[in-house]
Amino acid sequence: MNWIRWLKKSPWVFHVNTGACNNCDIEIVNCLTPKYDIERLGIKLVGSPRHADALLVTGVGTRQAVPRLLEIYRQMPKPCVVFLIGACAIGTGIFAGGYHVAGPVDEILKKEDPNVIIAYVPGCPPKPEAMISGIVKALAIL
Amino acid sequence: MGEVFWIPFWILIFPGFVFTFALGLVATYLVRKVGALVQYRVGPPVFQPFYDVMKLMGKEILIPQEANRAIFVTAPLVGLAGVLLLSTVLGVAAFWPQETFVGDIIVVIYLMVLPSLALILGSSASASPHAAVGAAREMKLVMSYELPLVMAFIVVIIKSGGELSLAGISSHASVGSISGFIAFFMSLLCIQAKLGYVPFDMAEAETELGSGVLMEYSGALLAVWKVMHAMMLVALPMFLVMVFLGGFGSTLAGLVWGIGKYVIVVVLIILIKNTNPRVRIDQAMKFFWVYCGIALVIAVALATIGNIYDIAWL
Numbered sequence: 541m542n543w544i545r546w547l548k549k550s551p552w553v554f555h556v557n558t559g560a561c562n563n564c565d566i567e568i569v570n571c572l573t574p575k576y577d578i579e580r581l582g583i584k585l586v587g588s589p590r591h592a593d594a595l596l597v598t599g600v601g602t603r604q605a606v607p608r609l610l611e612i613y614r615q616m617p618k619p620c621v622v623f624l625i626g627a628c629a630i631g632t633g634i635f636a637g638g639y640h641v642a643g644p645v646d647e648i649l650k651k652e653d654p655n656v657i658i659a660y661v662p663g664c665p666p667k668p669e670a671m672i673s674g675i676v677k678a679l680a681i682l
Numbered sequence: 683m684g685e686v687f688w689i690p691f692w693i694l695i696f697p698g699f700v701f702t703f704a705l706g707l708v709a710t711y712l713v714r715k716v717g718a719l720v721q722y723r724v725g726p727p728v729f730q731p732f733y734d735v736m737k738l739m740g741k742e743i744l745i746p747q748e749a750n751r752a753i754f755v756t757a758p759l760v761g762l763a764g765v766l767l768l769s770t771v772l773g774v775a776a777f778w779p780q781e782t783f784v785g786d787i788i789v790v791i792y793l794m795v796l797p798s799l800a801l802i803l804g805s806s807a808s809a810s811p812h813a814a815v816g817a818a819r820e821m822k823l824v825m826s827y828e829l830p831l832v833m834a835f836i837v838v839i840i841k842s843g844g845e846l847s848l849a850g851i852s853s854h855a856s857v858g859s860i861s862g863f864i865a866f867f868m869s870l871l872c873i874q875a876k877l878g879y880v881p882f883d884m885a886e887a888e889t890e891l892g893s894g895v896l897m898e899y900s901g902a903l904l905a906v907w908k909v910m911h912a913m914m915l916v917a918l919p920m921f922l923v924m925v926f927l928g929g930f931g932s933t934l935a936g937l938v939w940g941i942g943k944y945v946i947v948v949v950l951i952i953l954i955k956n957t958n959p960r961v962r963i964d965q966a967m968k969f970f971w972v973y974c975g976i977a978l979v980i981a982v983a984l985a986t987i988g989n990i991y992d993i994a995w996l
Contacts, residue, residue, distance in 0.1 A: 543740025549733035577723040579714070582730050587892035588812075590744055590900035593737070617742035617900040 547593055547619065548679045550582040554592035554616070558609050558645060560599030564626040564665040568596060577670045579609040583675065592627070594675075600628040600635045601645040610652050621657045622649060625671065629637065645655045657682070685938065688781075697773015697803070698766055706912030707731040709911035713915070713952050715806040720956040731912060738905035746898050748809035757804030758899070764796025765910050769917040772848070776920070776930045776940075779849035786848050788833060790921065794831075797910055798824045801895050804907075808898035816894025819963050820885035826970035827872040827882075834865035834872070838925055839915070840985040852929025861984040861994050863974070868928040868974045868981075870947070873918045874954055881958040882966055919947040 542579065557565055571578045572585060586592055589612045613622070627633035629645050642648065649656045659678035663670050692698055710731040718725025745751055768809050771790055775782045805813035839845060841856040856862030875882035886894040896907055923929065923943045930940030961969070988996030 543737070546733055546737040546740060550730065550737045551732075574722040577725075578719060579726050580724045580734060582726055587888045588897045591893065591896075591897060591904060593741070615744065617744050619741070619898070 544619065544682055550584070551593045551621070551675070551679065552584045552586045552591055553594045553596050554586055554589045554612070555596045555598070556609060556612055558597060558599040559602035559640070560628060561624065562575050563593070564598040564629075566631075567621070567665045567668055567671065568592055568598070568625065571668045576672065578672060581672070581676070584618035588615060591614055592620065594621045594623055596623050596625055596659060597629050597645050598625045598643075600632045600641050601643060601648055602640045603642045604640075606642040606645075606648055610648070613649060613656075619657075621659060622680070623659050623661060623675065623678070626666055626671075627662060630660050630662055633664065650663060692774055693766065693770050695812060698711065698770040701773070702766070702769040702913045702916045703909060706909070706914075706916045709915040709919075709948055711911045712948060713955070716949065717956050718954045720953075731908075735905050735908055738900075738908065739902050741901040743901035743903055744898075746809050748896065750807040750809075751871065753803055753807035754898075755903065757800045757807060758903050758910065760803070761797040761800030761910045762906055762913070764793055764800065765913040765917055768793040768796075768992075769913060769920070772917055772924060774922050775848035776852070776924060778961070779932075781845055782849050785846045787846060787925070790848065791832065791835065794918070794921070795824065795828065798876065798916060800910075801907075801945055805895035805897070806934070810898045812891045812893075813895055813897045816885045816887070816891050816893065819887075820895055822963050822967060823875055823882060823885060826967040827875045830868050830970050830974040830978055831872040833975070833982060834869040835925065836987045837861050837865035837978065840982065840989055843989070849929075854926040855926070855928030857926045857928075858987065859985075861981040861988065861996060862926065863987045864977050864981040864984075866922070868978055869922060869926070871949060871954075871974070872970070873922060874951060875970075876918060877914055877951065879951065879955040881954075881961045883960055884963050884966065915948070919944055919951065922947050 555565070555568055570576065589595070595613060595616060597609065599605065599628050624630050624645055627637060632641050635641050646658050649658065659674060661671050661674035666674070694700065711726070711728055714730065715725040731945070745754060768790060771786055771793065775786060798820060802817045805817040805820070838851060838856050841859060841862055842851050842854040845851045845854070857866045878886055886896065896904065899907060923940060927943045930937050984996045988994065
């Protein structure tokens with residue numbers, strides 16, 4: 541049986557902030573509000589990484605936050621998808637080369653697990669429409 | 683034929699697994715959809731609970747290193763078996779009343795505790811601090827709502843003239859009297875706590891404990907918990923309908939009206955869920971022991987007086 545087919549119908553997401561300015565996080569929460577209501581697509585924000593199918597990462601990946609991010613990634617049951625939300629998470633944005641930055645999040649995740657599936661949603665912050673569109677497109681090609 | 687055929691049929695197909703599972707998914711959909719409508723949202727599609735369960739079946743099962751593996755894996759199955767048996771006993775009492783035994787209400791009271799006990803066991807075995815806090819809260823919650831629930835049944839048993847079988851009790855709609863109404867309302871709140879819904883969802887408390895008791899469960903084991911919850915959403919309101927609201931009857935009209943009563947109870951539960959904040963565990967204990975307790979003592983007294991002097995409305 542093709543289990544990925546069911547994964548597309550109900551991706552539960554877990555949100556982790558690796559040193560973001562909270563702007564992307566507010567926009568993620570905005571997706572749950574009556575205006576956008578991503579529960580229409582079966583997407584649910586869950587409280588435990590063990591229940592999650594998708595990891596929403598915001599922020600540059602600071603030296604303090606990266607070990608926690610990897611710990612959370614290892615705790616997620618596979619198959620799972622990682623969404624990098626916002627300019628910081630995609631390529632460290634305006635913080636590139638900063639003393640506190642441990643590197644772009646995607647490279648760190650690829651070092652941990654070479655088979656990781658990563659989707660990028662650019663923007664500073666990305667609009668909720670952009671996030672929903674990104675999630676739908678990523679799930680379509682999964 | 684005979685028992686060899688009927689008992690597996692009851693347990694696996696009609697009042698048991700297949701029926702309760704399907705109806706439970708519909709009821710779960712109702713919970714999410716009505717909740718969404720209350721919040722002016724659109725809500726999930728009809729098959730969403732089914733998609734969730736199927737998806738979880740295909741995921742990896744992670745077992746924490748420090749967990750007690752045997753208990754961690756068997757606890758969800760014990761809970762599921764408990765709900766399965768509960769719904770079978772209830773369904774048989776509703777649709778084959780001649781097949782039941784005297785005292786099945788007592789068996790049902792014990793079976794209703796089983797899912798909560800399995801939840802406590804499973805979360806304690808998972809060696810997670812969040813789950814431990816959740817388990818402690820669930821334990822206190824079980825201790826607080828069991829007493830009012832049993833007292834509410836005592837009211838019903840007095841009202842129906844000492845009947846101890848579900849089939850006998852369900853032929854009296856005791857909600858029509860004052861004591862019966864108090865008992866119905868209080869046991870509705872106890873059922874709310876049993877289902878783990880707001881205002882009594884402190885064991886799962888998404889915002890503070892992650893997901894509390896279910897924190898460490900993933901994949902198929904989590905799916906079993908979700909199925910168990912869905913099946914409880916069928917069995918417990920059905921139990922209320924049978925004990926307080928006059929059951930499902932034996933005619934077609936009675937059956938349709940019985941289904942209507944089930945939907946009314948479920949919608950009441952959903953509305954309570956969506957219009958209340960979560961209470962603290964000490965507030966819940968005080969509520970169940972002091973306020974519910976006093977109200978139910980009064981209800982028992984009223985029912986006894988009504989029984990002695992033959993006043994039906996008391």
